Amino acid sequence: MTKIKAKLALLLEQLNHGLVDREATMKSALLSILAGENILLIGPPGTAKSLVARRISKTFNENNLADSTYFEYLLTKFSTPEEIFGPLSISELKADRFKRNTDGYLPSVKIAFLDEVFKASSSILNALLTIMNERIYHNGTEAVKVPLRALIAASNELPTGQEELSALYDRFLIRSFVDYISANKLLHLFDLIEEVEIKDPLTQEDLNWLDDTIKNITISAEIRKAILEIWEKHKDTFKEDRREVLSDRRFTKVIKLLRVSAATNDRSEVDLSDVLLLKDCLWNHPDNAEKIREIIRSTLLRYSQRVKIDSEDSEPEHSKADDLLTPPSSINVINGYRGSGTEHDPILIRTDTELEDIRRPEIGQQGYFFKQTNNIQSLPVTATQSIYFIGHYDGNNFTIYGPDNKNVLFGYVNPRSSISNLHLVGFSLKCTDLDSNKSPSNKVDVEKTIEKTKELLMIQIESNIWL
Structure with a gap:
């Protein structure tokens, strides 16, 4: 196992310490941040969505990352832009300039968590769109590049039937369900640990290495064909469902995600296992999540090959x-x-x-x-x-x-x-x-x-x- 893969495996172990049934969510959150993409956690209240975000924020070395502060806020329909982007500068107003003091607010941080994100007002929404996609915040007349690596958002429900929120929803590449744990695992909550110590966190050098490495990750003709087939099957399956539309922006972002997965698994080429990650990227309505999984599963099984096990008498190990x-x-x-x-x-x-x-x-x-x-x-x-x-x-x-x-x-x-x-x-x-x-x-x-x-x-x- 290479240094970066071993480091990430150790990070995941530490992040999941003391939590119950949140391994998949934590993996998705960490992967999205490494890819510089946004993730949406969907689930009822009290399912540790905010705890996942807080733990993820600790994976960065603040000594090596100048803009590594973490911003968290619970949105309501009454939330104002000042609460998210910072208050207006009085001195700038006296000079007839509209400018916010953004230090400590969302435009100045590396990781942000917004709970109940779909309750954002239109004034907050418009600013969020450019921050999430272009990583630019329009502070008055100045377009400022923000250091945001990823926005983690949470919601108890999806914006079904709300066309004005479709652009915001599309900017979340990964969507992850977070539900209450099963009854037979409630016993583990007696020993729940909220605070953990992250040893050997990610550094700016790690992120720079990853950003440079993914440029050289290749995608074979066969994998390209499989991805295009999944895309085509998706369009054909949901051709009469307006909720399920795949944008060109989403296509370019998932390709980057697959390259990040390959790089962090010490591979120079995307393989079929990376493509399986699309199961959390291609659905819009939760009713269609399983249909998407089946499209991907059936396609990948056709492109997979069989490898003989050495011993005819050996039982296959758990995978x-x-x-x-x-x-x-x-x-x-x-x-x-x-x-x-x-x-x-x-x-x-x-x-x-x-x-x-x-x-x-x-x-x-x-x-x-x-x-x-x-x-x-x-x-x-x-x-x-x-x-x-x-x-x-x-x-x-x-x-x-x-x-x-x-x-x-x-x-x-x-x-x-x-x-x-x-x-x-x-x-x-x-x-x-x-x-x-x-x-x-x-x-x-x-x-x-x-x-x-x-x-x-x-x-x-x-x-x-x-x-």
Whole structure:
């Protein structure tokens, strides 16, 4: 591990010390600051959004960064520009000049946190737009370059249906959900630590090195093709949804983000794992977040390759990719189903309708655990309708009946997935290999087939400190 990657890994460990379930949010916040981009934290009150911002502000060495002060403010509809950008200078007014004293206010800091940012008045909003994008503040007649590295903002809700806020919303490259922690982790809050000591913080030299390095990060023709395909799929999927529009500005910013991810992972080239970061950059309405994840996931799986594991008898080790697909512990995670989808509380499959619904990406491609509780007389299934499966299916020694042996139940089973204890009549259980037309027999222990392969994407994710 190189110096910068090791340093960032240590920083993340320190930033997360004493917090519960905020690792992903902290990673996104630190990455956005390294990239010089803005991040929006979305979630209800009391979910440590401001604490994340305060901790991130401590990652910079104030001795080496002249403008490293931190500014934080809770906006209301009554907030005035003086509260954010500084009071008017009386001496300048006496000389018939309009100018603010910005020292200690947002235009003078390296990191700023604005809570309830969408409640900003139009006078605050107009100034924020140029600060966030061009890093320029118009102080009277003078356009001043501000030292802001990133604006971290928070909101309990998104500006849906408010066209006047769309420009502000678009300037947040990364959007991260922050929710209450699950009930089984409440015990950890007894030992919550709010203050931490950051050892070996980032210096101006680190930032200068990163800014210079990303200029030389390359993007291969294959990765470019994958990104363009994701962009095109997005436009096609949401062509009738006015809320989901990708600007040219967002395209250039995500390319920079991918280069920063590659550089901080000690690579000279962007790879597939970096592209996975787009899952938090391409949606506008939260209802579409999962659709975006599926567009990216399906595209990257097509561009990934398979790498043989040395030992045929070895079980695949747990990968961080599993964490992306494993649902949080909850009760009845999908409406109409029983079970939270965890290993000890699997989603119960009781009817043919519930089995058919596994074809839906939001159910059958999320890494859930399933358990069949009855014999199922399935509806007719054709090869083109077969299930693309990411998860773990326990047949519980029950049977699924199909119309004839020409039909295929599973068109593809992810290498990290498993199917066991399942009997099939009138079905073939087919696990399609990405780079061959071979398929195993309809014996249902698919793990014996898939444990011999491992996707390149999984290997890359495992080594990416941001995933």
